[in-house]
Amino acid sequence: MLFFISIFARKMYKVILKSKLVKAKKSGTYSRLLRKYRDRYKKVAASAPAVDRVDLYAEENPITFSTDNQSKSVDSQTINDVTLKSDERNLIADIRKWAAEHHIPQLALKSLIGILNSNLGLQLPKDPRSIMRTPRNIDLVPMKEKGQYWHQGLESCLKRIFRDMSTSMSISLNVNIDGLPIYKSTTKNFWPILCNIYEFPEIAPFTVGIFYGIGKPKDVNEFMNAFVEELMSLIQSGISINGCQLSIAIRCFICDTPARSFIKGVISFNGKYGCLKCTTKGRYSMLSKTMTYPELTAPLRTDAKFRSMEYTDHQRVYTPLVKLPLDMIQDIVVGDSLHLLELGVMKKLLTGWRTGSLSLKAKWSTSQKTEISEYLVSVKFPAEIHRQMRSLEFVSLWKGLEYRNFLNYYGFVL
Numbered sequence: 478m479l480f481f482i483s484i485f486a487r488k489m490y491k492v493i494l495k496s497k498l499v500k501a502k503k504s505g506t507y508s509r510l511l512r513k514y515r516d517r518y519k520k521v522a523a524s525a526p527a528v529d530r531v532d533l534y535a536e537e538n539p540i541t542f543s544t545d546n547q548s549k550s551v552d553s554q555t556i557n558d559v560t561l562k563s564d565e566r567n568l569i570a571d572i573r574k575w576a577a578e579h580h581i582p583q584l585a586l587k588s589l590i591g592i593l594n595s596n597l598g599l600q601l602p603k604d605p606r607s608i609m610r611t612p613r614n615i616d617l618v619p620m621k622e623k624g625q626y627w628h629q630g631l632e633s634c635l636k637r638i639f640r641d642m643s644t645s646m647s648i649s650l651n652v653n654i655d656g657l658p659i660y661k662s663t664t665k666n667f668w669p670i671l672c673n674i675y676e677f678p679e680i681a682p683f684t685v686g687i688f689y690g691i692g693k694p695k696d697v698n699e700f701m702n703a704f705v706e707e708l709m710s711l712i713q714s715g716i717s718i719n720g721c722q723l724s725i726a727i728r729c730f731i732c733d734t735p736a737r738s739f740i741k742g743v744i745s746f747n748g749k750y751g752c753l754k755c756t757t758k759g760r761y762s763m764l765s766k767t768m769t770y771p772e773l774t775a776p777l778r779t780d781a782k783f784r785s786m787e788y789t790d791h792q793r794v795y796t797p798l799v800k801l802p803l804d805m806i807q808d809i810v811v812g813d814s815l816h817l818l819e820l821g822v823m824k825k826l827l828t829g830w831r832t833g834s835l836s837l838k839a840k841w842s843t844s845q846k847t848e849i850s851e852y853l854v855s856v857k858f859p860a861e862i863h864r865q866m867r868s869l870e871f872v873s874l875w876k877g878l879e880y881r882n883f884l885n886y887y888g889f890v891l
């Protein structure tokens with residue numbers, strides 16, 4: 478008897494949950510507006526020019542570069558001196574800078590070159606890829622599931638940066654790895670490995686390697702091996718430039734939460750044993766669909782245990798990072814405000830107050846929502862805030878910056 482009651486209770490619970498969900502989805506004008514906004518967004522994305530993209534395959538229409546066909550680095554490809562005068566070379570350099578700064582599509586650049594050549598009698602290269610010095614040959618390493626990887630190399634980057642070095646010195650590197658979308662309409666993206674030099678913050682970050690493919694790289698070993706191997710040999714022997722020694726150390730890895738779990742080869746941050754710093758065990762709430770970590774005094778994780786793969790509930794795969802002289806716990810920084818505060822707590826609270834998903838008692842009424850939305854879109858901003866706020870109807874589409882502005886500025890006034 479008790480058995481049947483429990484089955485019945487469970488079924489009723491599921492029905493109630495489902496009806497709540499359906500109700501929330503149908504509520505008010507929200508879903509209609511959301512659909513309208515998405516349709517508009519899709520139309521804009523579809524009408525974007527197809528040439529406005531990074532072209533890794535500049536094979537058709539050979540470019541008039543120097544005769545050295547073996548050269549592969551961007552720097553070694555210089556436009557043929559015989560055919561161009563020096564002021565034309567300066568003009569090309571200026572156009573290249575302008576096109577890169579203002580994200581000029583290649584088609585537009587080609588048209589501009591045509592106008593300049595025909596009206597001013599110039600002989601600028603007709604192919605925009607010559608102007609932009611798009612490399613013809615790129616060593617791409619195929620990766621799992623149609624991914625590709627390009628390794629520019631840490632040593633070549635550092636040699637270029639310190640080419641005028643006249644005294645020996647030591648530097649330490651901050652490494653950043655993250656994914657970024659390159660098209661509006663597909664899921665293909667770049668995962669660059671970026672470095673900057675801690676001692677010289679004025680030097681812009683440089684790209685050591687880039688993964689290109691759908692979603693994130695499938696295998697952390699495949700993705701990071703070339704970088705880790707090169708970094709290890711540089712840490713051991715340094716680089717000799719102009720007879721001076723450049724010693725290299727690794728300072729830390731700075732990544733957002735999903736990328737951090739990925740490069741460490743551990744389970745996701747919201748898993749049962751997801752904490753990167755301690756061995757706390759999470760408890761999942763079916764009601765709020767959240768994982769909480771009530772245990773606050775769990776033993777801390779240690780570098781030695783991480784390296785010997787002792788955290789079997791936490792570590793998913795072997796990561797090549799363990800080869801580096803690095804504290805696997807201390808030197809991989811946790812806690813980025815974007816995912817914890819803005820897209821974390823603030824998003825959860827605002828969505829909860831709007832839909833009642835936190836608690837029905839804490840749900841804003843329609844008139845309250847209208848009042849808040851009207852305030853958000855009408856408020857005037859100081860000059861340093863660039864993004865205009867959108868109404869509460871679009872909370873699920875808000876960018877991190879909008880949540881941050883709400884948290885730091887508007888939330889107080891409201």
Ligand SMILES: [Zn+2]
Nearest residue numbers: 752754755757
């Ligand atoms: Zn913890």
